[in-house]
Amino acid sequence: LAPKTAILDISGWKTYVHMAASARLYYAFVFIALGGLLFGYIIGATSNIVTEGQLECSSDWTGPVGTWTSVGYRQCYRFTALDRGFLTSLNLIGALLSSLFCFLYSENMGRKLEVQIGAALFFAGSVIAAASPVKWAIYVGFTVYGFGIGFGMHAAPVFIAEISPADIRGALVSAKEAIVVTGIFLGFALGLAFQGVETIGWRYMVMFSAGVAVVMEVGITFVPESPRFLVLKAIRGSGLLMSNDAGMNRAFSALRWFRTGDTDDAVNAELQTMCEDIAAAVGTQAASVFAAFRYPLPLIIGCGLVFLQQITGQPSVLYYATNIFKDAGFKNSAALSSTGVGIVKLLATLLTVWRGEKTGRR
Numbered sequence: 001l002a003p004k005t006a007i008l009d010i011s012g013w014k015t016y017v018h019m020a021a022s023a024r025l026y027y028a029f030v031f032i033a034l035g036g037l038l039f040g041y042i043i044g045a046t047s048n049i050v051t052e053g054q055l056e057c058s059s060d061w062t063g064p065v066g067t068w069t070s071v072g073y074r075q076c077y078r079f080t081a082l083d084r085g086f087l088t089s090l091n092l093i094g095a096l097l098s099s100l101f102c103f104l105y106s107e108n109m110g111r112k113l114e115v116q117i118g119a120a121l122f123f124a125g126s127v128i129a130a131a132s133p134v135k136w137a138i139y140v141g142f143t144v145y146g147f148g149i150g151f152g153m154h155a156a157p158v159f160i161a162e163i164s165p166a167d168i169r170g171a172l173v174s175a176k177e178a179i180v181v182t183g184i185f186l187g188f189a190l191g192l193a194f195q196g197v198e199t200i201g202w203r204y205m206v207m208f209s210a211g212v213a214v215v216m217e218v219g220i221t222f223v224p225e226s227p228r229f230l231v232l233k234a235i236r237g238s239g240l241l242m243s244n245d246a247g248m249n250r251a252f253s254a255l256r257w258f259r260t261g262d263t264d265d266a267v268n269a270e271l272q273t274m275c276e277d278i279a280a281a282v283g284t285q286a287a288s289v290f291a292a293f294r295y296p297l298p299l300i301i302g303c304g305l306v307f308l309q310q311i312t313g314q315p316s317v318l319y320y321a322t323n324i325f326k327d328a329g330f331k332n333s334a335a336l337s338s339t340g341v342g343i344v345k346l347l348a349t350l351l352t353v354w355r356g357e358k359t360g361r362r
Contacts, residue, residue, distance in 0.1 A: 025163060025258050031219035032159050033176045035118050035152025037183035038209055038216070042091055042145060043315070044187020045205045047322040047338055048195060050084055054202040055138075063199070071133045076199045088319050090139060094125075094146020095153070102154040110233075111162065111226040114155035116217065121148030123213035130206040145209070162228035163258050174353045181349040184318060185342035191322065192335040227255035231274050248275075317341075 052058040057065055057076040066075035079087070098121075106114060121144055129141025157173055164172045190208055194201030234247030252271055259267050292299055317324065321338035330337050 022165075022168075022261065024260050025165075027219075028163060028223045028258065029160060029172055029175070031216055031223060032115055032156050033179040034212060034216040034219070035115060035122070035148070035156050036176050036180040037186070038122050038212055039095075039149045039153055040180040040183025040185075041187045041209060041212070042149070042183075043318050044184040044189075044321075044338075044342055045191055045202075045209075046088055046091075046319050047188065048191025048335055049202040049205060050079070050088055051322050051326070051334075053195065053198050055087075055199075056084070058198075066135055068135050070135070073133050073203075074199055077135060087139065087142065090142040091146035091149060094143040095149035096146075098147040098150025099154055100150075102151060106154060107232075111155050111159035111229055112220065112223065114151050115159065115220050118148045118150075118152030118155065119213050119217035119220065121145070121151060123210050123217065124148075126206050126210035126213060130203045130210070141206075148213070159226055162226040165259075171353070178346070178349050178353045181342075181346045185339070185346045188321070188335070188339040188342040192339050195335045224254035224257050225250070227251045227258065227271070228274055228278065230254055231271070232278050235275070235279055318345075 049055050055077060056079050061076060064070070064072055064075040066072065066077045077083075102109075102114060109117075125141050125143070125145025125148055127141070128144060129138050132138045132141060156176055160172050160176055161169055187205070190205050194204050197204065228251075230247055230251035234245055234251060237247055248271075251274075252267065255271055255274075256264070256267050259270070262270075318341070321341050322334045325334035325337040
């Protein structure tokens with residue numbers, strides 16, 4: 001591709017050239033963000049999995065009712081409110097545990113490996129849950145899927161931010177949230193599609209995740225490690241920014257891959273700025289897990305916003321949307337109604353992504 005400056009002054013071509021020069025960046029974004037899609041998808045799908053007529057027996061069901069150890073693909077299960085809540089929470093429990101692991105060890109793993117592990121766990125969890133003929137293994141599958149959420153969602157925002165140019169960084173990080181909501185909508189939509197396949201329709205819903213996980217795993221294989229992470233490792237490894245340092249050479253090659261339309265001089269300049277910023281921010285020593293507590297105000301604001309968003313209960317509405325509509329009297333149209341919720345949420349998120357850069361974070 002020609003350098004972007006060659007045709008930036010030609011009317012009508014600026015956007016085209018920017019997109020063409022950033023094709024690899026957008027390629028990487030898609031496969032990194034698929035972890036968010038799978039997270040959102042299981043939220044919407046769960047609403048139609050843990051409901052009567054699918055994993056849970058309908059009130060007029062006359063077929064086999066499963067136990068913890070009974071084997072069969074055509075059986076369903078009787079759930080109390082506690083059972084239903086526990087099963088719904090399994091992917092969140094798994095995500096919490098794996099997020100703690102990532103918090104401790106992510107700086108040793110790297111962003112790419114986190115995404116790869118997440119994709120493998122998404123695939124394993126989906127297959128275990130969908131293919132299992134026994135209840136306890138279904139629970140194991142949803143927990144393993146949750147492990148994938150922890151890895152995928154921990155890595156995605158950092159990876160995307162680190163590979164993005166400053167002028168579109170905010171937009172791409174925000175777009176990742178739109179991918180999550182797209183996943184929620186797909187979960188509701190596939191729930192609607194398979195609602196008529198009694199007792200086994202939920203297995204098809206879950207297996208869809210396995211296919212997406214394969215695409216995610218294969219796609220991320222061809223994406224290099226985050227240049228910023230490689231610079232960080234190089235600085236901590238030697239403390240000297242030498243031009244022949246192997247780590248810095250890897251960082252340059254990675255950044256060169258993401259900046260297809262830039263000249264070598266432009267890539268070198270960005271890499272040098274990156275080195276200076278990282279050296280000034282973190283030094284040459286690895287940060288401890290308690291380093292974040294040295295900045296209490298940003299920590300309180302960030303964690304507080306997330307906490308207050310979650311405590312409103314809106315995630316619970318999504319997880320139980322289909323059951324809520326059934327209890328409200330919608331019955332056969334409950335899955336369609338929950339899909340409508342997904343559409344509204346998606347439109348609202350797209351509006352936020354579109355206007356967020358102009359209106360500001362606050």
